Amino acid sequence: MGKIDIVVIGSGHNGLVAAAYLAAAGRRVLVLERNGWFGGGVVTRELTLPGFLHDQHSIAHIFIHANPLLAADELKLKAKYGLRYVFPDPPMMSVFEDGSTLGMYRDRERTCADIAKFSRKDADAYRRLANQAAAWLPMVASTLYTAPAPLGASFALLDQSREGREFWRIVQMSTHDVLCEYFEHDKVRMHFARIAGENLISPDEKSTGLGVFVFVGFMEAYGIGVPIGGSGRLTDALIACIKDFGGDVLANVDVAHVLTKNGRATGVATTKGQEYEARDAVIGAIHPHHLGRMVGGLDAEVVRAAEATQISPVACITILAALKAPLRFKAGAHVSGAMIELLPNNYEQLRRSFDDLRYGGLSRYPLVGLGSLTMFDPSRAPKGCAELHAWDYVPYERPDGRSWDESKRDYAERMLAHMGGFIENVGPVDILQYHCDSPADMERTSSSFQRGDLHGIATTSYQSGAHRPTPELGQFTVPGVERLYLVGPFQHPGGGVFGAGRATAVKLAEDLKIDLSKIAR
Numbered sequence: 001m002g003k004i005d006i007v008v009i010g011s012g013h014n015g016l017v018a019a020a021y022l023a024a025a026g027r028r029v030l031v032l033e034r035n036g037w038f039g040g041g042v043v044t045r046e047l048t049l050p051g052f053l054h055d056q057h058s059i060a061h062i063f064i065h066a067n068p069l070l071a072a073d074e075l076k077l078k079a080k081y082g083l084r085y086v087f088p089d090p091p092m093m094s095v096f097e098d099g100s101t102l103g104m105y106r107d108r109e110r111t112c113a114d115i116a117k118f119s120r121k122d123a124d125a126y127r128r129l130a131n132q133a134a135a136w137l138p139m140v141a142s143t144l145y146t147a148p149a150p151l152g153a154s155f156a157l158l159d160q161s162r163e164g165r166e167f168w169r170i171v172q173m174s175t176h177d178v179l180c181e182y183f184e185h186d187k188v189r190m191h192f193a194r195i196a197g198e199n200l201i202s203p204d205e206k207s208t209g210l211g212v213f214v215f216v217g218f219m220e221a222y223g224i225g226v227p228i229g230g231s232g233r234l235t236d237a238l239i240a241c242i243k244d245f246g247g248d249v250l251a252n253v254d255v256a257h258v259l260t261k262n263g264r265a266t267g268v269a270t271t272k273g274q275e276y277e278a279r280d281a282v283i284g285a286i287h288p289h290h291l292g293r294m295v296g297g298l299d300a301e302v303v304r305a306a307e308a309t310q311i312s313p314v315a316c317i318t319i320l321a322a323l324k325a326p327l328r329f330k331a332g333a334h335v336s337g338a339m340i341e342l343l344p345n346n347y348e349q350l351r352r353s354f355d356d357l358r359y360g361g362l363s364r365y366p367l368v369g370l371g372s373l374t375m376f377d378p379s380r381a382p383k384g385c386a387e388l389h390a391w392d393y394v395p396y397e398r399p400d401g402r403s404w405d406e407s408k409r410d411y412a413e414r415m416l417a418h419m420g421g422f423i424e425n426v427g428p429v430d431i432l433q434y435h436c437d438s439p440a441d442m443e444r445t446s447s448s449f450q451r452g453d454l455h456g457i458a459t460t461s462y463q464s465g466a467h468r469p470t471p472e473l474g475q476f477t478v479p480g481v482e483r484l485y486l487v488g489p490f491q492h493p494g495g496g497v498f499g500a501g502r503a504t505a506v507k508l509a510e511d512l513k514i515d516l517s518k519i520a521r
């Protein structure tokens with residue numbers, strides 16, 4: 001490869017998305033990845049037995065479907081580079097300990113019928129909530145794939161109208177406050193509270209109330225996309241696109257720091273001492289806690305604020321299992337969904353489990369969610385078999401002082417025993433082999449997932465929008481260093497498969513006068 005225009009640190013999907021846009025716009029890009037594989041949190045690997053394709057991290061592609069990247073197939077990932085999705089319906093289901101279930105369907109009336117099993121009043125309330133969610137969705141979606149607007153100006157705008165003030169009120173409430181306002185039945189509240197908990201946040205955390213509306217709006221409008229062949233097929237499609245436009249992606253290259261000259265990023269140096277020059281710019285998946293180490297000469301206050309960003313006390317642990325046969329739920333054969341949440345009968349137990357984590361303890365009730373995507377994509381396992389991806393939330397440091405490396409199998413067995421209360425065939429005779437990633441493993445697979453926080457840093461109001469990760473780093477740029485741009489779950493709009501690298505590419509293109517409109521559509 002000749003001279004490089006743009007070097008990208010990290011082959012997470014966000015770095016790849018940014019690289020692919022800029023490659024398609026005619027720039028020569030090079031992506032450098034520390035791991036021996038590509039994709040960061042969007043990766044599919046044979047981690048147990050041959051023929052079992054496991055999504056090591058993300059399984060559910062939700063928010064990327066409203067991104068023009070896929071909504072308009074701007075880079076032809078679907079039309080040309082083989083990316084295909086199925087959209088299960090229901091996308092999501094809660095299964096309670098007593099065998100009752102509550103599905104969240106694409107069709108509002110089907111969801112209402114399920115809610116009415118618990119409370120007719122709540123079914124009506126859901127209609128109101130879903131109506132409001134649908135009305136707000138275009139506005140919310142329009143903020144997700146570009147650089148965030150200044151927070152002060154946004155709130156001033158909201159303050160101009162009754163609807164804006166209502167939106168702002170919801171933004172400031174906790175998920176629990178919102179759920180109590182709308183619903184009366186404990187299980188209905190719990191169903192939505194658990195969904196909100198997927199943001200690694202307690203339903204009692206203030207300023208999380210909008211999440212319910214965003215989730216409901218997205219579920220109805222887009223559902224959950226399950227990529228055929230695995231989550232990593234998105235990564236594969238992006239790499240194929242980059243290579244098609246003359247770019248390259250290299251594995252096993254660990255970037256130690258960004259090279260700068262006269263206040264401008266000029267390339268990167270690897271831990272092995274190799275240097276890659278970038279004529280135009282560097283894009284980096286640089287966690288805010290590592291910014292000072294990766295980029296020399298920064299203003300001390302920029303580094304201090306970045307290092308002060310807070311990580312969620314809710315870390316993730318996963319089991320990826322090769323199963324002899326598809327899951328058989330005790331609640332019945334109707335249990336289905338890309339995401340299935342296993343819940344107690346009592347909402348207070350769920351709330352107190354999040355409190356346990358807040359205090360650094362193990363949750364009293366395992367917060368297990370799972371996906372067995374062979375239900376919708378049999379290509380992920382040998383004929384007749386199935387794969388399972390289950391997750392739970394734990395503290396990064398165990399309260400008993402044991403290391404996760406030494407204790408993760410014990411914890412995985414606790415999760416499986418708990419799942420056995422809901423599922424007939426997750427015992428030792430049913431599982432051919434399983435792989436467990438503790439919070440310590442998460443951190444090793446990507447530096448984004450510090451302390452097992454799969455969103456990089458906590459998704460709290462003071463670390464959101466234009467203030468994510470900090471007010472000075474919120475526009476994907478780094479004060480004091482020109483031509484250095486940021487991607488990652490710790491940037492706006494946050495953790496998840498958003499394709500947020502598009503916003504970084506747009507910002508870079510504006511600064512460097514690169515015409516992205518020339519990208520063939």
Ligand SMILES: Cc1cc2nc3c(=O)[nH]c(=O)nc-3n(C[C@H](O)[C@H](O)[C@H](O)COP(=O)(O)OP(=O)(O)OC[C@H]3O[C@@H](n4cnc5c(N)ncnc54)[C@H](O)[C@@H]3O)c2cc1C
Nearest residue numbers: 010012013014034040041057058059060255448488496497
């Ligand atoms: C267990 C788990 C389950 C999840 N489930 C879902 C889900 O179902 N749905 C969803 O939407 N989201 C999910 N997420 C979150 C989602 O996976 C991430 O938010 C998303 O993948 C982040 O993408 P990214 O490109 O910004 O960063 P990453 O995917 O973290 O990629 C960063 C890449 O950069 C590389 N890198 C970093 N520093 C360097 C360096 N110095 N040199 C070279 N390479 C470097 C890393 O190795 C990594 O490959 C999950 C995350 C986890 C951990």
